Amino acid sequence: MQERGVKCVFASFSYIGFIESYRDPFGSRGEFEVKMSRLKIFLVLLAVSCLSLMLHQGGHFNWNVMSFHLSCPFHRSPPPQSTKAKHTSIAFLKTHKTASSTVQNILFRFAERHNLTVALPLQGYDHQFRYPWSFSVRFVHPHTVPAQVITNHMRFNQQELRKLLPNDTLYLTILREPATMFESLFSYYNQNCASFKRVPNGSLEAFLAEPQRYYKPDAGNSMFAHNTLLFDLGGENDHSPADDSYITGFIKQMDEIFSLVMISEYFDESLVLLRRLLSWDLEDILYVKLNMRTPESKLKMSPDLPGKIRKWNSLDAKLYDYFNATFWKKLQALGLDCVEKEVDLLRQAQDRLIRGCFGGSLPQLRSSSQIKNKDLRPWQPSSKVAIVGYDLPYNSTRNAASDPCLKLIIPEVQYTRLLLRSQSLRYRKNYPLRAPPSVGVSAGSVRHLPKRPI
DSSP states (O other): OOHHHHHHHHHHHHHHHHHHHHOSSOOOOOHHHHHHHHHOOOOOOHHHHHHHHHTTTTSEEEEEEEHHOOOOOHHHHHSSTTTTTTOOOEEEEOTTTTSSHHHHHHHHHHHHHHTOOOOBOOOGTTTBBBBTSOGGGBBGGGOOOOOOOEOSSSSOOOOHHOOOOOOOOOEEEOOOHHHHHHHHHHHHTTTTTHHHHTGGGGGGHHHHHHHHHOOOSSSTTGGGGGHHHHHHOOOTTSSOTTHHHHHHHHHHHHHEEEEEEEEEHHHHHHHHHHHHTTOGGGGOOOOOSSSOOOGGOOOOOOTTTHEEEHHTTTHHHHHHHHHHHHHHHHHHHHHHHHHHHHHHHHHHHHHHHHHHTTTTTTOOEEEEGGGOOGGGGGOOTTTBEEEEEOOOOOOHHHHHTTTTGGGTTTOOHHHHHHHHHHHHHHHHHHHHTTTOOOSSOHHHHTTOOOOOOO
């Protein structure tokens, strides 16, 4: 609709320009000028109508015109959308405490807008694929296959993912600087990870002073206490850092698998690369930050702690440093000035989206207990840390299931459930007599699985 609107506007003004330069050699000048004046008025009204239609369809005309005038090579090099379709087969490895919930929300909304099927966990696993077990197609709900997109928490297993997803699937993930990530993990999972829970007074300094004293590889949720990035990617998080060949070979393998490794600290720049890789439009990558802690839940770190964290998580540090370097090589290949311009366009478009959705500014950030709408309450890991969400006025009648604006701010757990309900309804409608696919396990077996926090 938007592309047709642009063509309509330019065609209208092109005809007006033609009329200005044309003179009928056979008619009287007075009659001709009257007819042409009327025709010009009609074409101007047509152009205004086209423009109004475009603005009504989403209000994105301004940034599209701005993009059209940019001289950035990556604005010219991809073929137009009419000749290069958006890529829709995507596997996003959702890593822990890396802004991955925000990326997941982008992918969920894209999948809904384009009627794509998202592979979702069986109901007994809630919103994750039986993490920390290695991913298996047996963990996928039968009503969500065949799938084009997968993005819920899992421990990466490409061999199993290949059984589930199309051959042209692109693999994506996101990493975060190990020091800030570990602080977030320690705060978030302080009451869920046995190695953290053993530390007196929940002290990050005490843990890092003697990590081997508190870290127990076989204790519950130990993967959050040591090289978590490597573990999420399917690696051996307790492998000896002295064996440099292991981490070198693992990085090489991941580099071959993942088409894009985003970097949390440069989130908007990462979205520029994502948009280009997938041939998406700018509106496809608009977002609102999700799953944030309150300032009081964040631990203050002394200057020496980041170095201790990187030493303790040395495999994660090597992994991050490599992909951070390759990330910047990709940005430099595009041109940093051009990337900066597109980041500006992204932020301007987000401002317009927020004004259109919420009347000028985002809803207020509130603790879970203060949020009236249960669909907007974020999951709380423990009483020791507070995750904030967005609150709407008490008398609001907006429903997250049907309101695309509310889906910008709906937490991961609730969004996963909404998608599962809608996709199950679609599956039953499309295949009323079909037995469930062989992918997945029976609902009865799920009840006996151990519960684990995210």
